[in-house]
Amino acid sequence: MRVVALGGCGAMGRATSWELAENEAVDDLLIADADIDSADEFAAELPGDVETARVDVTDHESVVETIADADVVANALPYAFNVAVMEACLDADCHYLDLGGLYHKTQDQLAYDEMFADAGLTAVLGMGASPGLTNIATAMGASHLDEVESIHIRTGARGGGEGFAYSAKTILDELTMDPIVYEDGEYRTLDPLSGRETYTMPSPVGEVEGFHSIHSELATMPTTFPGVEDVDFRVAFSPDLVNICDVLIGLNLTSEEPVEYKGVETSPREFLDWHLDRQPKPGPVEEWKSFRVDVAGTEDGEHAQYRYSTVVESRLDDWGLKATAVWTGVPMGIAAVLVGQGDATADGAKPPEELFDPEQFIDELAGREIVIEGEQIE
16 A cells, blocks of 8 residues: 655644554555655664655645645645645545544545545545544544434643644644534534633543634534434643734734735734744653533433543654644554455545444444543443
């Protein structure tokens, strides 16, 4: 099996590349990135003979040529490029995976379902931690129920250092775009940072304060599970990061309205994205990432609720990566191999809850010391 890790030397892509490089089912691994020097340097750290290539993801023909002989493309680039990479995969006749599209981009990607199905290809939309593992956990809970009525997803973290753990643009989008929830069988749009709630995650994360955030799970779960009435997602970032974003929003620095300054037209948000992208990223430090998924409905005519949760720790000694990268990148690496082996349950462009046997996936994760624990809530 030949796999291309697109953006495979980036903050999240490194964990995917490690997972693929250590998987015996992968015969050939190519890390393709705009920064060939970083790709070469990182490839030298990985086991085996890992290839590298420079690629300009905005150049369709360049991407197609790079992935032409691949079986699977694991796309770890920012979500703005998802559709462009999907189109390249269709032309190159290879399977596709990404880390999510923050709801609206995921909706755009779902429109490619028939095209991938007709080509006999699978596109996995959102196969990181959240979306990704949260979808797998939800599918596991739903497998016990005759009918799903509600899905509540919560995430939290402890440690991790200062600053933006991954793409500053993506985090700002999560904090500033209007969240979507599904209540009483209908979609609702809320205000950013609304719905603040204190909840307890597994140890050592503990008690955190979360809020509604726009996420890909909401783009698919109400359709995947017919009859569900309520689906929501809350995330708990560090209080310092939330305070920073509160200030940026209050100063209107996240506005996308064009302004002209000294003869140059830009927007506050465009400048902010440019500036933050050039700031030093937090190094590999101890961190714990956690999610909790509650799935409720009816089982044998009675109300039933199942809860699935996990805590993922940094891998500093061997991979030199924070938990954010590990729990995001490893699932896509696992899924890429499953798709390449023909273990996906369907062709087309679909979310993880429709494409994988949740029990099989959870077993695969346990082999990487990512343990999703389940319990029935009485």
